[in-house]
Amino acid sequence: MKSLRVIAFTHKQIELKELGKLVICQENLADRLHKVKSIFNISEIFYLATCNRVEFVMITPQVVDRDFAQKFIEALEIGLCPIHLQTFLDAAGIYEDKAALEHLLRTSCSLESLIVGEKEILPQLRKAYEDCREAGLTGDGLRMFMNCIVKTAKEVYTHTNISKNPISVVSLAYRKLKDLKLCANARILIIGAGETNRNISKYLQKHKFSNFAVFNRTISKAEELAADLGGTAFTLDALKDYKGGFDAIITCTSCIEPIITTEIYTALLNGETGKKTIVDLAVPNDTAPEVLEQFPVNFIEVHSLNEVAKKNLQERYQELVHAEAIIEQNIAEFTTMLKQRRIEVAMRGVPEKIKEIRQTAINTVFADEVQGMDQQSREVLEKVINYMEKKYISVPMVMAKDILINN
Secondary structure, X not given: OOOEEEEEEEOOOOOHHHHHHHOOOHHHHHHHHHHHHHHOOXXXXXXXXXXXXXXXXXXXXXXXXXXXXXXXXXXXXXXXXXXXXXXXXXHOEEEEHHHHHHHHHHHHOOOOOOOOOOOOHHHHHHHHHHHHHHOOOOOHHHHHHHHHHHHHHHHHHHHOOOOOOOOOXXXXXXXXXXXXXXXXXXXXXXXXXXXXXXXXXXXXXXOOOOEEEEEEOXXXXXXXXXXXXXXXXXXXXXXXXXXXXXXXXXXXXXOOOOOEOHHHHHHHHOOOOOOEEEEEOOOOOOEOHHHHHHOOEEEEEHHHHHHHHHHHHHHOHHHHXXXXXXXXXXHHHHHHHHHHHHHHHHXXXXXXXXXXXXXXXXXXXXXXHHHOOOHHHHHHHHHHHHHHHHHHHHHHHHHHHHHHHHO
C-alpha cells in the first residue's frame, strides 16, 4: 500500500466547466500514459475521467507532491496555460498509502460523487481500469486494489441505504428535461453512444419517446443504441449534413473540443427558428458557448444540477456513517491480505529450494544407501520424504504469516 498514489481533480475544488480542460482524448490516452509511466518510474497507472472528476491512480516509489504533479501534468501535454495549470494544482487532491486507498473506496461508493448514492461511478471506475489494463498499463498491484475497491462498493450499496431511491446525474437531467414537457413524438438527436447516453435513453424509452437519431464516432455502437431505441444510426461526421430536424439534443461524448458549433447547430436547425432543448452531460461540454449566446436554447448541463446534489447529500447524511464503517473494515482486511501477499512473494522460492535439497540428498549425499534399498523400502522412503517436503513448505509459510500479522 506504501506505493499507491492518487492525483485527483474533482468537483469539490474545481468548477465543473473547468474540469473539462483536464480531459485527455481517448484516441491517444494510452500513448500519453505509457510516456509518463516511463518518465516518472511509475510501475502501474490508470486514468479516470467522469462528469465530476479527473484522476490518475498509480503505483510508484516516487514522492508525489505538488512539484511532481506539475511535472506529471506538463509531461501529459494536455495544453494547459501556466495560469490554468497552477489553479488546478492548487486545487488538486494528492493522496498516498492508506489515504489513497480510502479515497478510492469512498469514490467507488459514490461518497465523493456530485450525487451521493449514484451507482454510475463504480462501472465507470471499473471501465477506466480495464481500458488501461488492456493497454498494458497496470499489473498485479492495481489488480489487488481494484478487487478491494469493487468488493467494498458492493458491500456499501448492499448493506446501507445510501443508494435507496437512487438519483444520479442522468436521472436529475431527465427530470429537468421532463419539466419542459416535450411531446411524445419529439425529434431527439443523441450524440454519443456511451454509458451516460445509454442510461438516459432508458428514461426516454420508459416515457414513450420514439423518434431518435443516434450519432457516434464508431458506427457499430451507434447502430446498437439505435436498434434498442428503434431509431436510425449515423456516424458523427454525418451530423453536419443531417436534415431531419430536431426538438431536443442529448449529447455526451469524450471529445475535448465542442461538437455542436454554431455552424453545426445552424445546419441542424435546417431553417427552423423555434426554441430547442440541449441536454449536455459531457465534460468538457459538447456545446460551444456561442451556440447558447446566438440561439434560443433550453440548456441542461451537469453544472446546473449542483443545488439538487447538495440537497441529496443532506438527505443521505446518516448513511455516510454506515458506509464509512464498511470502508474502514475493508481497509483493515486489505492491509492483512497485503501482509500475507508479501510473505507469499518473499517465500516464493522456498518450494524449489526444498526440491533441490531433496534431489541432492537422494542422488548425491545418500545415493549409495538409497540404491541399496529394496523396492518396498524405497516406496516407504518416498512417502516419508513427500510428507516432510509438504510440511517444510507449508509450516514456515503459516508461521511467517502469523508472526507478521500479529506483530
